[in-house]
Amino acid sequence: MILFALRRFIGFAATLFVAALVIFYLLDLLPGDPAQFILGISSTPEKLAQLRSQMGLDAPAHERFFGWIWGMLQGDFGTSYTQRAPVAKLIWDRIGVTLPLALFAMVISMAVGLPLGIIAARRRGKAVDTGIMILAQTGVAIPNFWFGMLLTLLFAVVLRWLPPGGFTPWHEDPLLAFRGLILPSLALALPQASILARVMRTALVDVSGQDFIRTARAKGLTMGEAVWRHGVRNALLPVLTILGLQFAFLVAGTIIVENVFYLPGLGRLIFTAISERDLVLVRGATIILIVAVTATMLVTDIAYALVDPRLRERGAP
Template sequence: MIVYLLRRLLTFAVTLFIAALVIFVLLDLLPGDPARFVLGINASEASIAAMRIQMGLDAPAHERFFGWIGGMMQGDFGISATQRVAISKLVAERMAVTLPLTIMAMILSMLVGLPLGIVAAMRRGKPTDTGIMILAQTGIAIPNFWFGMLLTLVFAVGLRWLPTGGFTPWHEDAGAALRGLILPGLALALPQASILARVMRTALVDVAEQDFIRTARAKGLTKAEAIWRHGLRNAMLPVLTILGLQFAFLIAGTIIVENVFYLPGLGRLIFTAISERDLVLVRSATIVMVLAVTATMFVTDLLYALVDPRLRRENS
């Protein structure tokens, strides 16, 4: 298990380094002058030169890259070129919206998708199975931003149960903040719940055909008892992989959904920074997203080892 953990930690570190390098190359070495864009076309050359020094653009590329990496390791992500605020402060404020939204969407997708997948597998070939799979396919096909607007029309504009958009800070009214995340959380969760339902069904159907399930049935267990006691644990292996990948999709999906619902999250911060060509902010906010996704995959690998004892034995 120790060897397995060390390998996963090494993979985690290498992935982060490569991602940081790619982000730096794509953003910091793009054509154009960020300093000139920030100051405007009427700025003098002296002002532009001073801004380039202030943004650290006068240093060689490799020095800027390793300086950025070293600063992040110490919690210093730099200063936003347009907002003149520490990026670490901006990211922390926006993560207070994006992280709860992502967790809510993840929980909703599991609460809906996993039970539906289990029911479909238990009712394989019956009308219930067909109906659930049709609903799942429909959920995958519907864009989350369109579903979000539909939810807004029904529950916010029509019924007036929930706000149409915006966000109340947690410290002002936690209940209002939570209500503001329900509709975008549902919009993000729909396609992920549909995918989970299909994966859970397929995994359980495959497990139900294994010899150890037949042996359990031969010992007197019903089909449902055999799957619950012996099959569900094995079926969770592919589901764990999907759950890890879904967190990445949910993080990326917040960029669109947060703009639809006017949520001041990390996705909207990146969108605004791109429109303002604040490359320092885009670079640091993007690596935070990469860090969150990579950390999720690392935790998924550890859960894999807990669920499947063969991984522990092979790497012990």
């Protein structure tokens, strides 16, 4: 198990390095000069050269890349060009919105998707199964930002139960902050709950035909009892992988949803930084999202190996 975890951690570190390399050089190739953007069209060549030197833009790309990596390892993500503040502080201030949003959406998708998948599997071929699968297919097809607008129209404009957007800091009013994340969480959770329902149903249907289910039936258990006591646990193995992928998608999906609901999270920070050509801030915030995604996949792989000993015994990649 230790060797398995070590192999996964090496892959995690290599993925982060390659991702950082791609992010740095892709952003470096974007047209436009950050120094020119800051000074405006009235800047002189002397002022432009001076600012580029202060920002370190005149150094070779490989020196700037490894300097950026070394700084991040020490907790220094640089200073934002436009906001004149440390990037690490800006990210820390926004992560308190993005992380709870992704976690709430994950809880909602599990609370909705897994029970619906179990119900559909137990009523396989019946009207309930067909109805749930139609709803799941619809949920996958609907864009989360469009669903978010519908939720806002219904619960914020018509019913006036929830705020239409914005965010109150947690330390000011935790209840109001939570209320502000309900609609965005629902918008993010809809497609993920639909995927979970379909995966859970498929896994449970496959498990229901296994020998251990027939053995349980032979011992006197009903089909429902056999599936609930023995089938669900085994069907959760492939679902674990999907859950890891879903959290990664939820973290990345906050970029769009945060802009729809005007939430001051990490996604909105990246969007604003891109529009202002603040490359230092874009790089720092993007690498944090990638760390969150790859770390989730690492934890998922290790959890899968803990649940399924066959995976670590054969040292599967």
